[in-house]
Amino acid sequence: MKHLLSTADLSREEAIAILDIAEEMRETGTRQVKKLPALRGRTVVNLFFEDSTRTRISFEAAAKRLSADVINFSAKGSSVSKGESLKDTAQTLLAIGADAVVIRHPDSGAPARLAATDWIGLPIVNAGDGTHEHPTQALLDAFTLRRQLALREGVSPVGRGLDGLKVAIVGDILHSRVARSNLWLLNTLGASVTMVAPPTLLPVGAGAWPCRISYSLDAVIESGVDAVMMLRVQGERMRAAFFPNPREYSRYWGLDDTRLKALEAKGHDTLILHPGPMNRGLEISSAAADSPASMVLEQVTNGVAVRMASLYMLLSGDLI
């Protein structure tokens, strides 16, 4: 593995290998001394062209727990706001001595472009590009699902996929890089996916995706699912006529208290995931966010482990 750009690039074996290493990394996170010496002396740059505190600190914690040095580069107030190109910014970081670049960028494909050009020649981790992909989020979601199912069955998650699991991804699919990365990875791992959204928030062309598509969250809950992933919905979308207003959105596609009860009544022990930050009362009610089925904080914890595994595999290099 040279870069981590898209979950569509991962074979089942590679994906499971990352999840398995993440299991080991997660164990070290429960110890008193959380640090491993694996990447001592290496420098990881977090190159963030978009505001994101959660993902950046997760990558920062991951790199530091592997003893790497971390440089945080935020586009705001930097040379980028003075018109510096991505190429010049990246080459500057190379000259400073970076060994790997974790990049978040508002343009779909910017990390792939960085990887495909001769601008730098460093391993690239996509930390979210436009509305394209967010592969480490999908990996941490898969990790969370796999771990919970294994715990439930009292077996080890190591070496397993997500075969036969039914997952619903609900919300603003059109603008969601999380949904796309999850779609490919869940399929690779053997799960079946249903995308649930108002038709305005599904891309034209999604009919060719390897998933079912539904406009009715109630019908999908009624059919029985093992996990629901609620996506963040921006209230501003109503201004571009994607839906009439947040209340109507919530009424049809929000995981509200009534739907939480319906999920519980099915007796499926359906897991509730959300990539954060949550809009409580819009796509998810407080009762759902705080319920025992909610994996929201578990996802955050697992995110560090998955990002440790990703950086470790890219920078130590000899594993895959």
Add this chain to the structure above:
Amino acid sequence: MKYLIRQAAVLGGQATDVLIIDGKIAQLGELHDAEATVIEAAGLVLLPGLVDPHTHLREPGREDAETVETGSQAAARGGYTAVHAMANSTPVADNAGVVEQVYELGRKAGWVDVRPVGAVTVGLGGQQLSEIGAMADSRAKVRMFSDDGICVWDPLLMRRALEYVKAFDGVIAQHAQEPRLTEGAQMNEGEVSAVLGMTGWPAVAEESIIARDVLLAEHVGARLHVCHVSTAGSVEIIRWAKARGICVTAEVTPHHLLLTDEKVKTFDPVFKVNPPLRREEDVLALRAGVADGTIDVIGTDHAPHPSEAKDCEWGAAAMGMTGLETALSIVQHTLVQTGLLSWADVARITSFTPAKIGSLEDQGRPIAVGEPANLTLVDPAARWIVDPSTMATKGRNSPFAGMELPGAVRATFFHGHPTVLDGALATPRVAHD
């Protein structure tokens, strides 16, 4: 000067000798002339000099991207003897002063006839008609008017423009793009954009404007030219309009005849263009549209950019591709070698009809005695690998870089003067007037 082209296949037909004297075709047949410079052309196809209805020469304003000189050199190398220079320069070609400047630069450069296109609206602003009459009556004799790059979106303004140009024997060349449906658009909207998470440029944004415009043209009895048609649906609408007797002509670019949105998966902005690359079905429908005459002409939409405008991420990149030096090869590859067109058809779509649309009197003429010697010699058996660094255009943004293409321009005669000989730029023609 006298030139004797020996044994050229005129429009791909009978091999003939062509004697050129003082800028005109003097004789055709089995010829001998001891004083003439002989050009051996056995195996080569002789075409009327190509006429591009759609070129961006960038001057004035963006001389870092292209100049009238370099752009018209690129045109000559591509076999062209006339180009229409689009109006979106800085300042905009929306008045007699700017169009005369561009015309003069072209005349002094001496590689091709540079025919400026006038803007439909002041500053391409879409608010107020520009001085169409003054541009038509200027030395540049503008006949084609276009806000290309921007759609004349306001239906009332478009109606008025279509009506008004009738007084000056002009034509409105429309860039059909519904602006609200294409806000922030990056690529064709479809299965590929769904996967890549890019804002889509839906086919309906082009088709709805073309549908509106052909009905407007019918209503006011004007003629309409549609720039760079890119979708199967657009071809159907234009086919319907022509069957109904509406006076509409349509253009397709070489890149839309070959490339699809699958190329965008590379995220290489060399494939970023407006209108965007479409689906395979669209490419095939466009070729069929050319074959049955629905689409009248090839327009390169040659759009050179400095390297920094493409050496970046997709979203930051400029839209556009170079095309003058590859157009004829792409036409041969996609239309001749597929059996859809003969060389006589190629002459029609690249020269005869574009010259008529632009009202160019001494371009796109038959290859006959007494006609101006605007001619192109093509070697259809040649094959070459596209290398943008060797091109005459300043732009290095060719989407065909690295591809092997058929057909090479061996010579171009511009009013009887060879601007290209042995496949390389020769000398410009010195204007006598």
